[in-house]
Amino acid sequence: MSDELFIGMFPGRSRRGVNAALVNIINGSMGILHAMRTPYPPAIRQTLEQVLATGKRPGSDVSALLDDNLGRFFARVAQNLVREAGLEMRDVRAIGVQGQAVWQEPDGETPVVVELANPALIARGTATTVVADYRSAGVESGGHGAPLAPLLHQHLFSSSTENRAVVDLGETAHLTTLAARGGVSAFECGPGNCLMDGWTQRHLHKDSDSSGNWASKGVVDAGLLQRLLDDDYFSLPAPGAKGLEYFNMDWLDKHLAGASLPPGTVQTTLAELTAVSIANRLQDAAGPDRLLVCGPGAHNAFLLRRLSAALPKAIIEPTTRHGADPDWVDGLLFAWLAQQRLEQLAQDNRQITGAGQAVMPGEVFTPPE
Known part of the structure; x- marks a missing residue:
């Protein structure tokens, strides 16, 4: 059924590409139908390496450029994933996305994590609902917003x-x-x-x-x-x-x-x-x-x-x-979080992140009509 298919997307551990998993979720159980790793194009990888090499929070201009370029790239990867599985984007209910982290200040008074991959562009490029920015709800509730x-x-x-x-x-x-x-x-x-x-x-x-x-x-x-x-x-x-x-x-x-x-x-x-x-x-x-x-x-x-x-x-x-491939647990995670958010199911992560109350992680981005 089309409303049981979700995509979980997350950056590779080496910061050299993005991983994507097409996940079937039914009655609480999950199975991966197809998964793929796609390296970043040279231009994105070079910019990302330059940003990370500075050891500083990137400026707004560089962040905006990289955010948009990663968003368009994530959208292409999602389309390729579904095509390789012999399906169409209209078969997918939503895409759960973790962006590429380029800066973290976990110990500040307000924890800061800068993750880039413009979810609005992913939604537009795939004509599919995207759920992203999973940390903010937890931070606004007084916690760290992570781990999820x-x-x-x-x-x-x-x-x-x-x-x-x-x-x-x-x-x-x-x-x-x-x-x-x-x-x-x-x-x-x-x-x-x-x-x-x-x-x-x-x-x-x-x-x-x-x-x-x-x-x-x-x-x-x-x-x-x-x-x-x-x-x-x-x-x-x-x-x-x-x-x-x-x-x-x-x-x-x-x-x-x-x-x-x-x-x-x-x-x-x-x-x-x-x-x-x-x-x-x-x-x-x-x-x-x-x-x-x-x-x-x-x-x-x-x-x-x-x-x-x-x-x-x-x-x-x-x-x-x-029942979970050790290489793709994060793919299951972001597909599952997207499903939970669309079902408006709050997550009680008070013991995990220090949030003041149960929250619904993730912001929903719908494609333009």
Whole structure:
């Protein structure tokens, strides 16, 4: 049925393109009919890299240009996705969009996140309703407006018989804890793949050590690991929201100063840092019976083994075993959020984002008549 099809769109973790999933939602269950990754055109990618390289909030002129260009590009990607699935845009009820983040100030008095991909242009270009800007309602209610993924994690992965947690291993590691009694909490716990990816790019000249093959051949340097864990960040209470503006190669180089270690040893130690920092946060939360893994890090066999070693009492497995492709949980998220918003279903994320009340995340953009 046409009113059961939604598209979830979100930027790739490497900021090099957009991911889109065509999702069938019926009676609360979800299935992906088709999904695709599309790299940004060179002009958009170059502008985006220039904006990010400044380390400053982009000016209004650059933001407006990039916002419009990304909006038009997202619209083309949505059309291609539906065409490849053998359908038409009129079969899709709505598109849920997360824009490309170019600036974050999570710790300010009023949290600021600048996400670009003009939703009005996406609606116009696809002749389809778009739901976007999911954070504002939460911020206006006194919270941070994010994270949003725990809402879906609770919907898909909670259990009444065991305590569970979900870790999204992207550039940073995002945790959701799902208590059997019904409680939910969410926080970041430090680097996910970002330091390992940056080190791999520097020494192997490739994007990532995605399977953990390089890291598996080295040994952990206990001294370096302790220096990294001694960083003030790891003693902060949850949620501890820090991204690439904090965990980057400059941060790593500072902690490596004066050390002379083989690159492989550093890579193995960085994998251990990710595993141990996740385990420490989960042990603070009493530890789960089962840890579900999604995001790019779900394919890193070495990292999963280190997580198992750090959490010996927990069953660790990818979200695939619970009906969700670990690469496309975010696609499900934004399709589901769009559906929930159009059905005017409020989301109680007070425990997650600190909002003062249940809110309906997302602004609706309808195409012109």
